Amino acid sequence: MGLSKIEKFTAEQNEMAKLAKALGHPARIAIIQFLVKTKSCVCGDIVDELPLSQSTVSQHLKELKTAGLIKGTIDGPSVCYCINDVTWQKAKAMLGDLFESYVSTNSCC
Amino acid sequence: MGLSKIEKFTAEQNEMAKLAKALGHPARIAIIQFLVKTKSCVCGDIVDELPLSQSTVSQHLKELKTAGLIKGTIDGPSVCYCINDVTWQKAKAMLGDLFESYVSTNSCC
DNA sequence: AACATTTATCGTAAAATTACGATTAAGAGA
DNA sequence: TCTCTTAATCGTAATTTTACGATAAATGTT
Numbered sequence: 001m002g003l004s005k006i007e008k009f010t011a012e013q014n015e016m017a018k019l020a021k022a023l024g025h026p027a028r029i030a031i032i033q034f035l036v037k038t039k040s041c042v043c044g045d046i047v048d049e050l051p052l053s054q055s056t057v058s059q060h061l062k063e064l065k066t067a068g069l070i071k072g073t074i075d076g077p078s079v080c081y082c083i084n085d086v087t088w089q090k091a092k093a094m095l096g097d098l099f100e101s102y103v104s105t106n107s108c109c
Numbered sequence: 110m111g112l113s114k115i116e117k118f119t120a121e122q123n124e125m126a127k128l129a130k131a132l133g134h135p136a137r138i139a140i141i142q143f144l145v146k147t148k149s150c151v152c153g154d155i156v157d158e159l160p161l162s163q164s165t166v167s168q169h170l171k172e173l174k175t176a177g178l179i180k181g182t183i184d185g186p187s188v189c190y191c192i193n194d195v196t197w198q199k200a201k202a203m204l205g206d207l208f209e210s211y212v213s214t215n216s217c218c
Numbered sequence: 219a220a221c222a223t224t225t226a227t228c229g230t231a232a233a234a235t236t237a238c239g240a241t242t243a244a245g246a247g248a
Numbered sequence: 249t250c251t252c253t254t255a256a257t258c259g260t261a262a263t264t265t266t267a268c269g270a271t272a273a274a275t276g277t278t
Contacts, residue, residue, distance in 0.1 A: 008160035008161070009160075010135075013135040013139050014135045016132070021129070021130065021134070023133075023207075024129040024131075026119075028126070029118075029125050029126050029207075030118060030122050032207065033210075036207075039214060041218070042224095043224075043225060054225075055227080056268065058226060058227085059226095061225095062227095074274090077222095077275040077276055080218055082218035083211050085213050095204060096205065098142070099201040099205065100201075102145045102192050105148060109189055109191035153253090153254065156254095162237070162239075163254090164258095167257085168256095169236090170255095183255095186246060186253055187254055
């Protein structure tokens with residue numbers, strides 16, 4: 001069906017999946033890395049940095065924005081993008097907890 | 110086109126995206142959480158735990174296995190699944206580094 | 219006002235994802 | 249051997265994702 005049955009899972013599981021999914025594309029990883037590295041964060045700079053068309057980059061930015069990982073503010077004719085601190089910390093905490101919840105054991109596999 | 114241009118990005122970006130993408134579905138988050146919680150990790154138990162059909166769960170397990178996050182060993186007629194320690198630590202480190210690379214600043218947005 | 223720049227959206231197409239039932243394959247037990 | 253259990257794979261369908269060019273919207277400039 002192509003549509004995940006999100007109503008069957010917990011809000012936490014859906015939230016974590018949403019955040020992880022937003023990071024589940026190399027272009028979006030590249031965007032995040034670029035935003036972390038440079039504080040400038042003008043949309044055009046991101047487009048120049050990525051090997052993708054302007055419209056495709058715009059689409060990736062939209063997905064990151066929808067997930068809440070970044071935010072954009074209009075700055076004259078251009079748009080200034082940057083990491084959304086609140087959601088970023090939440091993602092860091094949620095995924096960090098998941099990773100730390102596993103402690104290495106030689107139980108079966 | 111539906112096919113991401115992975116050849117345009119760095120190996121690191123592709124690796125991080127692959128790992129994040131594997132976690133980008135609530136069912137797969139639920140599987141991971143279950144594997145962390147229980148050490149038993151028999152495939153049938155996972156199927157019983159999730160609100161999805163056996164074939165769908167099998168598909169999700171395959172994706173997690175392809176990403177390297179879990180591994181399965183045949184145990185008689187059933188299969189024992191568990192976290193793949195090596196890749197898990199790698200994912201933890203890579204995504205952890207990404208999250209920590211951002212330091213809160215009130216530069217523009 | 220006309221024009222240029224910047225970015226979002228629209229339209230489109232190919233491919234991947236999600237999901238399920240049905241079937242197959244492999245091993246355990248009678 | 250035949251049967252049962254378990255799990256992977258196949259076939260199929262709907263939806264989403266990825267990508268691009270073209271167009272539109274918004275702002276700044278001349």
